[in-house]
Amino acid sequence: MNKILYALLFIFLIASSFQQPPTGKKDKKAPAIINSSAKARVDATLKSFVDSGKIAGVSALIFEKNKEVYHNAFGYADREAKAKMDRNTIVRIYSMTKPVTGVALMKLYEKGAFQLDDPLSKFIPEFADMKVYKGLDASGNLILEPLKRPITVRDITRHTAGFATTTDLPGIRDVLQKADLSNPNNTLEQMVKKLASLPLLFQPGEQWSYGPSVDVQAYLVERLSGKPFAQYLQENIFTPLGMTNTRYVVAPGDRKRFAATYRKSVEGQLARIPDADNLFNTKEFALTPGGWGLTSTLDDYMKFARMLVNEGTLGKAKILKPETIKLMATNHLSDSVTQRMWLPSKGQVGFGIDFAVRLHPPATKEENNGVVGEFFWDGAASTLFWVDPVNDLTAVLFVQVFPFDGKLHKSFRDAVYGPFMPN
Structure with missing residues (x-):
């Protein structure tokens, strides 16, 4: 009997020695992700995007533990007009509209x-x-x-x-x-x-x-x-969060802040997409899509992201309950769903309610960097945001380039979290 007890004790001690995966809960004692080294990495990475000619302009904003810890911008929002990219630049967020719609529905x-x-x-x-x-x-x-x-x-x-x-x-x-x-x-x-x-x-x-x-x-x-969708968004999300620059149609007075979009050729050359081909956000149309169509600024979208990492609240605004945010950020795909288009290209992820949800840490340096428990999405013009509840971190990356360039996201994530460390 003693031998059996000793064997069970030994198994317990061995099992408890393995590090458990992150649970998605905030680790208040975790060291800061965005330190001086991370800031230098992110600066160098974003600058390299522009210097290499991959994009015309880029901006990024990161909050950690409820504080702004990084912001910078490089290049042009409109290269031809010599308008610099900055935190007040308005961009087309395309499918980053989807999580906003999800929050609206879950209310x-x-x-x-x-x-x-x-x-x-x-x-x-x-x-x-x-x-x-x-x-x-x-x-x-x-x-x-x-x-x-x-x-x-x-x-x-x-x-x-x-x-x-x-x-x-x-x-x-x-x-x-x-x-x-x-x-x-x-x-x-x-x-x-x-x-x-x-x-x-x-x-x-x-x-x-x-x-x-x-x-x-x-x-x-x-x-x-019983309300038009755009009105519902304004009343229930944008106004409470102070997202004053997020909408479908950019007002004439704000057009000078509106970024141009660019298309990169196979040879890597950038060509500005003509304004005549981009009328959706400068003219009133009947359609107010839930899956695309909104425009926003870094600070506006960061308010939305911070609401999510704060479990549904930001300041005095209470948008959703913590349990609803958890439900949205939980994988809802069973293992039987094996056909997933290009979703696996974003890492070892599942899908919740309008978010991809990271299920496992990257296994190799080729995978997108990130933390188990994060939830995120991106947009067709290569914009990106993610919510990292473990480190209480939110990041927003704005560029305006087609076709979608996941390599930019990979490089940005690596700059934020540092070199890949195998388990």
Whole structure:
């Protein structure tokens, strides 16, 4: 018996000696991430982006333990106009709109307006009788099968609804082009009803496929609140947080602060995208997307990020409850969801409610740096933000370059956290 007890004790001691992964809770005794060495690394990294010609301009802002610990900007917001990039520059944040929409929706969740596993058709009846694409028959007609289960609200918060986005499947390209979902003259209601008329590409919950789910969330906010989506954002998020520079349409008086966007060629040359091709944020349109479309400044978006790291509050503003933030920052993808498009390129992550969620530390120096428990997202013009609850750190990176450049994010993260240290 004694031998058994000694063996069990030995196993316990060995097991307890292994370091446990971070839990996502703040470590008040942890050493500062942004010290003088980190600041020098970040400065050098951002400057190198501009000096190498990869981008026209860049700015970054970092808060740690509720204090601003880093800000700098390099290059031009508008290279042709010689307008410098700075913290007051307004940029197009594209898909960094999505987490804002998620917060808007979850405010209604806290009021009991819906449950995550409610059928979406309970609130938007057009989604009641969806069909799933299985190919074409010999005559070129779509082969469709019925749903195995309804699309749920949870599906539209984690990109598992199955909405059609790809144009490389026979028959799907034509119906997508005809629907013209992203036409800015569509209202949210018109866009969503057109989407509901299309076949799904897979059974709900079976794959992760990035697409218009968050636009559906925005329409759901309108249906549940009875208010236009932009108005709801203003009243429930932007005004309480003091986000005075975040909106869909940039006012004429602020256009001089509005960054140009650039496209990088295969050869690495930057070309300014003509203003005539970028009218969405300078003209009123019917569409107020939930998945893209907002413009913001570093300080404005940092207020949003700090609200998240502070578990739903910032100053006197109480946007969400701590348990709701935790729910949003928890992985909602099961291991059975193996088809995840390009999500694995962002590291060993899952997906919560409109955020990627880091599940494991980087295994190699090639992976994106970060801390288990962080949640984050980025935008098509290569903007990025993340929330690191363990170190009480939030970071926002603004650039305006296409195509999306994940290497910029990798370099910025490495500069913030330092060299990769294998476990």
